[in-house]
Amino acid sequence: MADVKIGKSAVYASSLGLGANAIGGHNLFAGLDDEQGKDILRTALRNGITLIDTAYIYGEGRSEELIGAVLQEKEFDRSKVIIATKAAHTPGNPDKKDNSPAFLTQAVEDALARLQTAYIDIFYIHFPDEQTPKNEAIAALHQLKEAGKIRAIGVSNFSLDQLQEANQDGYVDILEEEYSLLHRQAETTFFPYLAEHDISFVPYFPLASGLLTGKYEKEPTFAENDIRSSNPDFKGERFAKIVETVNQLKPIADNYDATITQLVLAWYLKNPEITAVIPGAKKVEQVTANAQAMDIHLTKADYQLIDHLFAVFN
Ligand code: NAP
Numbered sequence: 001m002a003d004v005k006i007g008k009s010a011v012y013a014s015s016l017g018l019g020a021n022a023i024g025g026h027n028l029f030a031g032l033d034d035e036q037g038k039d040i041l042r043t044a045l046r047n048g049i050t051l052i053d054t055a056y057i058y059g060e061g062r063s064e065e066l067i068g069a070v071l072q073e074k075e076f077d078r079s080k081v082i083i084a085t086k087a088a089h090t091p092g093n094p095d096k097k098d099n100s101p102a103f104l105t106q107a108v109e110d111a112l113a114r115l116q117t118a119y120i121d122i123f124y125i126h127f128p129d130e131q132t133p134k135n136e137a138i139a140a141l142h143q144l145k146e147a148g149k150i151r152a153i154g155v156s157n158f159s160l161d162q163l164q165e166a167n168q169d170g171y172v173d174i175l176e177e178e179y180s181l182l183h184r185q186a187e188t189t190f191f192p193y194l195a196e197h198d199i200s201f202v203p204y205f206p207l208a209s210g211l212l213t214g215k216y217e218k219e220p221t222f223a224e225n226d227i228r229s230s231n232p233d234f235k236g237e238r239f240a241k242i243v244e245t246v247n248q249l250k251p252i253a254d255n256y257d258a259t260i261t262q263l264v265l266a267w268y269l270k271n272p273e274i275t276a277v278i279p280g281a282k283k284v285e286q287v288t289a290n291a292q293a294m295d296i297h298l299t300k301a302d303y304q305l306i307d308h309l310f311a312v313f314n
Contacts (some may be wrong), residue, residue, distance in 0.1 A: 001294040002207030003050070004275050006082075007173025007200045009152035011121050013082040015269055016294050017051030018044040019204070019280035025311065030223040030284070033067055036284070039159050041070045043284045045081065053176075053202070055086035055126055055276040056107065057094060059115050068116035078117060086126035086156060086176075097130040099125050101140030108144050124154035124176055125166075126186035134158070134166035142171045156204075160189055163199075171186055172199055174275070176286065179203030181212060181310040182233060182242060191273045200275035206268055207261065207279050214246050214260030215278055241312075256296050262288075265293035267306050 003012040021028055023037035041052065064085060071078050087107035090096040098104075104125065111120060123144070125137055134155075141153045154174040155166050166172050174180045175194060179186040180203060188266060194201050207213055209228050219239050222229040232238060233299075253263040268277040281287045298306075 001269070004200070006152045006275065007121060008170070008173075008198055009122075009173045011082060011152045011173075012267075013051035013121075013276055014049050015276050016049060016265065016291065016292070017053055017084075017202075017276050017278040018049050019206075019278040020052055020054040020063050020067060021058045022280050022282045023054070024059035024064075024066045026059050026062060027225075028058065028227050029301060030226050032282070034062070037063075037066050038070050039284050040281050040287050041067060042073075042075075043287045044281075044291070045070075045076055047288060048124060048294065049287070049291055050080060050279065051082045051084065051276055053084045055124075056091075056111060057086075057089045057126065059108050060089075060091065060094070061110075061132075064111055064114040068114055072116055082121040083117065084116070084124065084154070085120055085121035086154075087111065088129065090127040090264070097127045097129040099129040099137040101132075101136060104137060104140050105144065108149055112149065119148060120150045121194055122152045122154050122174060123150040124156045124174070125158075127157045127290035128155075128162050134162050135168040138166045138169070138171050142169070145171075151224075163190070163193065167197060167199070170197070172197070174200040174202060176202045176204055178205050179274075180206050181267065181306070182208045182313045184310075184314045187273070187314075194273070201273060202276050202278055203268065203274060203280065206277050207264065208242070211239075211242055212246060212261070212264045214249065216246075217245055229243045245309055245312070249306065252302055252305065255302075256298075259289060260294055261290065262293040263298075263306070264294035265290060267303060269293065269296075270298045270303050 004015045088097040144150045152173040155193045156176040211268050253260050266276050
């Protein structure tokens, strides 16, 4: 599958990436193993995935460090990997977000050191803060871009107003927001503005944290420190309705000799509003399987059928 261009930048990435919050993200999931995380990354790179989506807050630097370590290995070529990372959480006080130019400039330097690289391909402001004018925050990133330290500018978890303020000078290349077949608000909130301003879109939680894989029948319980433990999608009637709808994908997936997960990923890959999809993974086998979605080409009729099945969640 051809690489996709990120906004107005010179960055090209695989349309199927790897979400790396389970690589070193010990503050998000219980029982992660760093060696397994590194193997997940190696597997992704070996299977044609070039876009790696991480953030400072995934393990408060650990995810970036593990990725940096793997990219030092002889087998891999840094120049072929598109590293996307994010910052806004204050080290030592993650509840406090900071978008000030001084904070972002330091955050990029710190991320470069942890990633052991001279440049970051895509740098996102991970969350808005309350005080910094967004155009001033982006102006600082634009300077870092001109200095060659970052190659594309992104924002995440912004409202449309904040995005518009951030993009006042046209410098924003990419937006990352929650979006999946179950959570489609971005279609009305953001998609028209993104199309008009040549801003790429990357949805997060594309598999709805695993719910769209078809592997759940009974309501699961997660450790208290797992981000899914408070997710209403995994509870009660909503959970039952999701499972029922996801199961209806099985015969369609069978027609492509694919799994439900691969079919769902192929739906995003065919969606013209979506630039790249970044499913996370906790096992090597999941990455190998997910990478194969790049070989599935949905017919227009099946794309629309899936769209229609999930319209009930819109
Ligand atoms: P996701 O992509 O919706 O779901 C990923 C999870 O689904 C995996 O960790 C795995 O969990 C399960 N899974 C993946 N492939 C599978 C397969 N083939 N078969 C069965 N299960 C499979 O959720 P996510 O990883 O949390 O989100 C994606 C990425 O978005 C993150 O990694 C992160 O990079 C990014 N993100 C960004 C933000 C932001 O604020 N910008 C917020 C959240 C996430 P289990 O094995 O545990 O089921």
